[in-house]
Structure formats: structure tokens, C-alpha cells
Amino acid sequence: MSDGFVVAIASGKGGTGKTTVATNLAKICAEAGDAVQYLDCDVEEPNGHIFLKPDVSEQRDVTVEVPEIDPAKCTGCGRCGEICQYGAVVSVSGQVLTFEPLCHSCGGCWRVCPTGALQPKPLKIGSLQTGRVGQLDFASGLLEIGHVRTPSLIGEVKAWIRPDALAIVDVPPGTSCPVVAALRGVDFVLLVTEPTPFGLNDLKLAVGLVREMQLPFAVVINRDGIGDDKTASYCRAEGIPIAAKLPDDRRIAEAYSAGQMITEAVPACRERFSALRDTIDTVRRECGN
Amino acid sequence: MKIAVTSVGTEMDSQVDPRFGRAACFIVVETETMAFDVVENGNVASAGGAGINTAKAVIDTGAQAVLTGNCGPNAERTLRAGDIKLYTGVKGTVAEALEQFKAGALTEATGPSVDSHAGMGQ
Known part of the structure; x- marks a missing residue:
């Protein structure tokens, strides 16, 4: 994969595994020789750096203009x-x-x-960290405490997207303005969910959003094996492809809680993410990129 | 003296609206004659800045004091800039509130009574 393609990893519900999927997918793609970027747009609580452990080479303030009166x-x-x-x-x-x-x-x-009498002055709303993890490009936004200009900061993180790389965008949870800002303009969305009533309820909200935005999407079921089969039934009935299933496995939870990449700690996960990479490659070719 | 009272209705016996920025309307009374005007509040369903814009509208009526239930920090700051006296915690009908004011039974607020957005969704 060498041409530009932007994949967003989103979910309605928080804590379903967006960052797990985004970081491990980015790493697998980079190891396969793709030019890959990981962009953490969950700027209120970015945590991709915990798993990818990037060498941050640059940090800069992100500002917006607000009026000042003389x-x-x-x-x-x-x-x-x-x-x-x-x-x-x-x-x-x-x-x-x-x-x-x-x-x-x-x-x-x-x-x-x-x-x-009124002139613009800069107001710091957050910061942007950029760096590398091996061949992987890393960018992450961090919102300043007490500030609410989340979409503006997400826009600054996304401005880092290169036209010649596979960009993996880690989206905040929910379906509100920050999520819309993170999803706008992406080529493909993976909606990560858990097969539980909570997960399904919020998945439906997220599906409503990506359909409204007319974005092609597929579902990733995380912790497959818990809950019930209603998520799979829903996807079947709605004609939504399930791009991957990650098993409910204690070793995954242990690796995650230690800040490790699950593709390294649990070998079986590597195959799932390699298959997911192939799926994305197929989608990319179908999209004509 | 002109006084603006937040009100849920258009009559003197309407209840005082507990919200300031998103009050249904204002009854603006001239206390000498008790003649009053009803001013509709265009900020009831405002997306943001309801308190500030409502405070601006109240200042534009020429009122010198506001009687209401609660008032947030942005509205309070705007009213203060307009030299408007603010009385919060006011209950009952508009007429009763005015009687209490005239009898000196109300205490002027020294700051906002609630946080921002307290009146949203009510």
C-alpha cells in the first residue's frame, strides 16, 4: 500500500478497543512495509503513545484566534x-x-x-506531538484542560496526514462534534464494538452517523465470545461487513494493561491484524486509490 | 425605577422564571406607576451565549435592576458591566417579587448563583 488512504477507527461506545485496533493495525502495516501514519485524534484523552512508545521529535502549541479589545x-x-x-x-x-x-x-x-479596536490574539487550545516509531509516522493531539475547541485541535492533527501514506486515525468515542471532525474526509471507517447490549446500542448510533456522512465502513468485533450474538445478527440484517473479530482472551487484557502491543504479546492476534490489513488493501483498491 | 423580572408568563400574576438567560420572557415594570411591558426572550433556545445576550437585551430595555431565580457567571458579568443590580433567589409571582423588592426584603447578589448552562434543558 503506497498511495494515500485514510482509515478511521471509531466507535459509539468508549472502551471498545479503538486504540488497540488502531495501534496494532498501524504497527502490522508498517512491519509489512507500508508507509503508515498513526494519528491520535482522541485529543481529550490520547493514549496511543502508551502502546506505540514513539520517539517524539517535535512538540508545538496549537492556537486559535480570539478577539482582544483595546x-x-x-x-x-x-x-x-x-x-x-x-x-x-x-x-x-x-x-x-x-x-x-x-x-x-x-x-x-x-x-x-x-x-x-478588536484584534485577533492567539489562544492556546492544546498541543501537537509528532515523531516516529521505526518506519511509522506518529502524531497526537492533546487538548488543554478547560478548553473546548476539540474539533479545531483535531483538524490540526489531521493536517499532518500525508497524501502518499496509509493514515490510521484514532477517533474519539461517541457521535458528537469531535467525532464528526475526526471522520470528515476519511476514506474508510472501522467501527469497533463489543458484542454486548451496550456495545450494540452505541454501535447503532455510530452506524447512523457514518451513514449520514456517507462513509464506507465495516465493523470490528472485539472481545468476541462475551455477550450475545445480537451484534452479528444486526450486522447481517443491515448488510454491514464484519472486517475482523478479536477474541476475548485474558492474555490480551494482560498485555493491554501492561501497555504492550497485543500483536506482540499474543501471536494469534498477528494473523487477525494481517488479515485486517488485507481487507483494508482490498477496500482501498475497490475505492480506486 | 425600571425593573426587569424573569417570568414564565405575560401577566403580573405569572410565576417568576427561575432561569435568567433562558427565561420565557421579562416583565419590565416602572415601579412609580406599576405600568409594565412584556419583553419576549429571543434566547430561550439559543445554542450558546444565552445569558450574555439576554443580559444585553435587559440592559437595552433601560432596566436598572433584575429580579430572577438564578443567574450564571457570564450573564452576571454582563449585567455588572451594564451597572444593573441583580437579585437572585426570587420566587413567587412577578407581583409578589415586586412587593418584596419595594419592601426591601430582597438582597442584592454579589456574584452568580449557578454555573454556566444551569438553565439549559429546563
Whole structure:
């Protein structure tokens, strides 16, 4: 696999094994000679680095622009507050108040300001770490505590995607804005689930999202053997391919809890991930990449 | 003196709305004459910044004080910038709230009474 292809590893439910699948798939592909990138977009709680143990060569702040008022230049005209849809800028009694956590950085307020009293200033929302694990490219975002500009930071992590590599995007759990930001523009999605009623409930939500976004997808069943067969029945009825099943195996849990790659600790897992790589290669060729 | 009271309805005997930013409406009363206007609140279902925009709207009515149930930090900061006196923890009907205010039975708030987003989904 040498042409660019972006695979997102997502799930509705948290803790189903997204990072396990994403990191091990990235490692197997890199070992097979693919040009691979692993991008941790679970920026509120990134943990891919625990398993991949990258050599981080660069760390930089990620900032967004928010308005800053110079009261000496403000005439109190109020245009800034009128254009803001989020209440992040308001002009009352001749003074402008700004509320940075509400700002979406559209830039409307400083563009309509007739006197230049409002100017953009950088606000740190997180950081980006980049490095390598052998031949594997590694990038990970970390959101600053107390900040909510998750989609903006995810966009910065994804800006690292190279056009000539297989990019594996580790997506946050759920189905809200950060997930949409992480999934937007990817070529293929793997939805990781557990075969339990909880897992199935949240899988259905995730399926609804990827269908709405018109993204091709398949399911990975993790901890196969627990719960019931309703997840498999659901996938069959909905015509959703099951790309891989990972067994419920105590050795996998032990390796995971020690921060080890399960493809190294449990040899049987290697075959499953090699087969998953083949499946992705097939999808990539079907997509015409 | 003009006073804005958050209200769930449009009458003086309507209940005080416990929310500020997402109050159903405001009854703005001139205490000398007890003549009042009903101001609909356009921020009831706002995606964000409801308290700030509602505070701005209240300031624009010319009111000098607000009587309400709860008020969050962003709205409180905006009202303070507009030199509006804030009274939280107010209950009963709008008319009763005004009587309490006139009798000096209400204590001016020294800060927000709840965190941001407390009035969402109510």
C-alpha cells in the first residue's frame, strides 16, 4: 500500500478497543512495509503513545484566534456583538466584554470593527506531538484542560496526514462534534464494538452517523465470545461487513494493561491484524486509490 | 425605577422564571406607576451565549435592576458591566417579587448563583 488512504477507527461506545485496533493495525502495516501514519485524534484523552512508545521529535502549541479589545480605540458602536452568534463578544454601556470559551474564531467581530479596536490574539487550545516509531509516522493531539475547541485541535492533527501514506486515525468515542471532525474526509471507517447490549446500542448510533456522512465502513468485533450474538445478527440484517473479530482472551487484557502491543504479546492476534490489513488493501483498491 | 423580572408568563400574576438567560420572557415594570411591558426572550433556545445576550437585551430595555431565580457567571458579568443590580433567589409571582423588592426584603447578589448552562434543558 503506497498511495494515500485514510482509515478511521471509531466507535459509539468508549472502551471498545479503538486504540488497540488502531495501534496494532498501524504497527502490522508498517512491519509489512507500508508507509503508515498513526494519528491520535482522541485529543481529550490520547493514549496511543502508551502502546506505540514513539520517539517524539517535535512538540508545538496549537492556537486559535480570539478577539482582544483595546478600550482606548472602542467607540461602543456594538457591531462586534451584533455579528457574534455565540455571545462571545458583547458591547454594553460603551464597553466590550469578551468571553473566550464561547468564541468559535470566525473572525467576524474584528472584521466589522470600524476602528480596529478588536484584534485577533492567539489562544492556546492544546498541543501537537509528532515523531516516529521505526518506519511509522506518529502524531497526537492533546487538548488543554478547560478548553473546548476539540474539533479545531483535531483538524490540526489531521493536517499532518500525508497524501502518499496509509493514515490510521484514532477517533474519539461517541457521535458528537469531535467525532464528526475526526471522520470528515476519511476514506474508510472501522467501527469497533463489543458484542454486548451496550456495545450494540452505541454501535447503532455510530452506524447512523457514518451513514449520514456517507462513509464506507465495516465493523470490528472485539472481545468476541462475551455477550450475545445480537451484534452479528444486526450486522447481517443491515448488510454491514464484519472486517475482523478479536477474541476475548485474558492474555490480551494482560498485555493491554501492561501497555504492550497485543500483536506482540499474543501471536494469534498477528494473523487477525494481517488479515485486517488485507481487507483494508482490498477496500482501498475497490475505492480506486 | 425600571425593573426587569424573569417570568414564565405575560401577566403580573405569572410565576417568576427561575432561569435568567433562558427565561420565557421579562416583565419590565416602572415601579412609580406599576405600568409594565412584556419583553419576549429571543434566547430561550439559543445554542450558546444565552445569558450574555439576554443580559444585553435587559440592559437595552433601560432596566436598572433584575429580579430572577438564578443567574450564571457570564450573564452576571454582563449585567455588572451594564451597572444593573441583580437579585437572585426570587420566587413567587412577578407581583409578589415586586412587593418584596419595594419592601426591601430582597438582597442584592454579589456574584452568580449557578454555573454556566444551569438553565439549559429546563
